[in-house]
Amino acid sequence: MPDVSATRAARPMSLPAATPESMGIPSGALSALVERLERLESDPHALAVARHGRVVARGAWAPYRLEDATLVYSLSKTFLAAAVAFAVEEGLMDLDAPIAQYFPEVEAPGRSAQMRVRDLLSMATGHEEDLVEPIFGPDPVAGLLAREPEHEPGTVFTYNQSGPFLLSAAITRLTGQRVGEYLRPRLFEPLGIGPRWWTQAGEADLGFTGLHARVGDILALGQTLLDGGSFGGARVLPEGWVDLASSVHIPTSPRPSPPDWQQGYGFLMWRSRHGFRADGACGQLCLVLPDEGLVVALTSATDDLQAELDAVWETLLPALAPASLAEDAPAQAALAQELARAEIPLAPASSNTPFAHGTMRPDGAGWTVDVDGLSFGVGSDDWRRTLVPVGSSVLPIAAQGRATGDGGWEATAVVTSSPHRMLLRALPGSSVVEVRWHVPPLRSDDLRLLAAPEWAAGE
Template identity: 40%
Template sequence: MTTTFRRSSPSALGIDAAGIDAFVSALGSTPAVEPHSLMVLRHGAVAAEGWWAPFAPDRVHLLYSLSKSFTAAAVGIAVRAGLVDLDATVISHFPELDAEVTDERTRRMRVRHLLAMASGHRADTIDRAEATDPTNTVRGFLLLPPDEEPGSVFAYNQPCTYTLGEIVRRVSGETLLDFLRPRLFAPLGIDDFAWLRDDRGAELGYSGGFARTEAIAALGQLYLQRGVQDGERILDEDWVDQATSAQVPNPDEVNPDWSRGYGFQFWMARHGFRGDGAYGQFCVVLPEQDVVVAMTGQSTDMQAVLDAVWAHLLPAVDRPGSVDADDRLRDRLAALALPPLGGGPGDGPLGSLPAAPPSSPVSVGGDSGLEAVHLTQDVSGRWVLTLVDASGEVTVPVGEGEWLVDGSTAASGARSGDRVVVDVRFVETPHLLHVSVDLEDGTVTAAWQTQPLHDGVATLRRPD
């Protein structure tokens, strides 16, 4: 990745490193929170950054719904270029559907309503849209009449974002990625961004983006700088104002940082605004403090992550720090790691496989969706795990007392008697798979720490 940001220290940027240190401790000690990366920027410079091994700064990470904020940026760029009018009706971009889409509310739906997740539907329509037309998500979506007048109610609705992506593709004649590369990614120094595509070859838009943590920070910094990068205006200031202010209320949301309203594919928050994605992908922007926080992870309690930001990191801004605290934090961040298997009570070396190693050609217990698990040993004696599901198969070398990284996976194993446990991390995604094999009776169970939302084991990686 092109290095976009100047590196500095917390105290030089007016942040007490002890507060960032306390924030890192909170992330590591909070149940249902697992951090993978962290970058804290102030005044456009990096105050602190760290990656929990086996995750690393040069690896992309699946963003899930944080992808929406990049899709919205594409719309904002198209608006600035005069290619898209926020007040144009959605149906005007799909004239081939004009005769079919007869519902009056749908026909009054505007581009700005899609951006604000205010299509008039009371709930997400992705399953119904795809069932209505399995080959054309936009057509399936527009054939579902809204429950209320567009613009009047909020509902987190994936086809809204997908349709925005399709509008950009139509007005530009390019894919979303091709549209964004010279207009957003190149100016921000982002040289690696990939997107999952549907069966039609279209980027999902609402999910499926893969990017490095620094790319997340760069997007947040662009909005913090009100659409200007290195003197070049990329997004109109009016667009930034609308995108980062509440366009539609969502008071029914339970968590306090999800109930402050929604902008243009950004959530409002108790402090500033943010883009986020499932399992703890965050781009938090704090305009009053001139701070951006970029994070990836595997966290099922995302509110707890934000609570930790407000409790520890935010109060550290404009609080006196010290060079000694900076040094301690730097050393800690450089040594971050997620613990591998091994070292627990009864754990021992993997040793040798039985003469007839277990294999599960029919079924695997647990919720993994795996069809088969095979254990082998290579010529060096290293254990190798092969996982098979509907997406294909992936072969994973297993480390002992360490994460053995191989391509887009990292695995660690340990043995207790006749039972072997292996943890497999798909290091370009949030996901961790727990596998347990009984070497005596050959039974296998496998379960996800967090369930993948799109993919199987063979496709949990950056798409080509």
């Protein structure tokens, strides 16, 4: 088991800091971005911005902290792509090899036997629909390869989870290590990333999702991509990989989608109207803008990623200067104060249908809530933290509540290992609690996918 103290002591950011103005960014533009994200109700959780390799802004919205590693959903795929890059460099994988070659014991009918590594990286397996359920079945690889694509591999773009999972399983087969283990000496340690948790299916990390990472990890990855695979002046990713992976390998425009999803797809990365990006469901973003020397890392909980991208394009990009600006101490202080007081709102429960009911009771320090097999504390004037057992892992929950003007009660319970939070409400005079998700998890029926081992969940 990784050393807990070492995990907690790892720096939230591994890049040096500088004032925004010294990097050609007005502090007021960064404040405008923060305000825009909050006004859009995109529910930002952590933000880090770097230009020319220097961190110019960073902050977390309480109860999230910069040192919290949270589920980044499909942003995990770009970390997985790095693992494929190393496996190719080390002669273990071949971009033009059929993925079925790495599982000789599994029968792969017809077009399934033709799917190459590069087809999986570019979401061009030939399937018309995503395949997810076989991944959680008794034999994921056999279940996925049994589903023959409707089209020739390499000809049709369909965003999917099956290809990345097969890549993850192949790396485990070839190296005897899960992707996270394989990446530790090759990527994580060179980027200053400590031990991280990646949710598994069978012997393999999920690959397509499941990585729990800090916003500083995302920023470090983005900076490495911006610098062509180097970090801190040292080569990390194989020479030429970033150019290859960030190029368009298949068009995405034929399908109706927002503008930043119409720019084409690389190797487990999207092209954008500005630069390229890694992203994940519910608003996890790593934006890489080579022309501007800019990297933006953002974790959040929203159903509208395009609105988040628009916020960056419209508030930050127009303000960038080609050279340093005069220092603006008042604007810098205002930005620092804004980020220091940032906090998740104690929002009342939405109109969504409750997914569970439970009970609440005063306990002297606030309240104790019991709901759907979970028991956690709720603070009355601060965020109260509880590690809630879920199977062999834990859900780190930070919760705060208050009495309402009508004599009822409401609270917000943030699962800090994920983008998600629960909204709780009890009617006047009642101890019965209705529980709703602010933004539901992708598989809300299985909370284990949000959980992490206690060593990785934080304090």
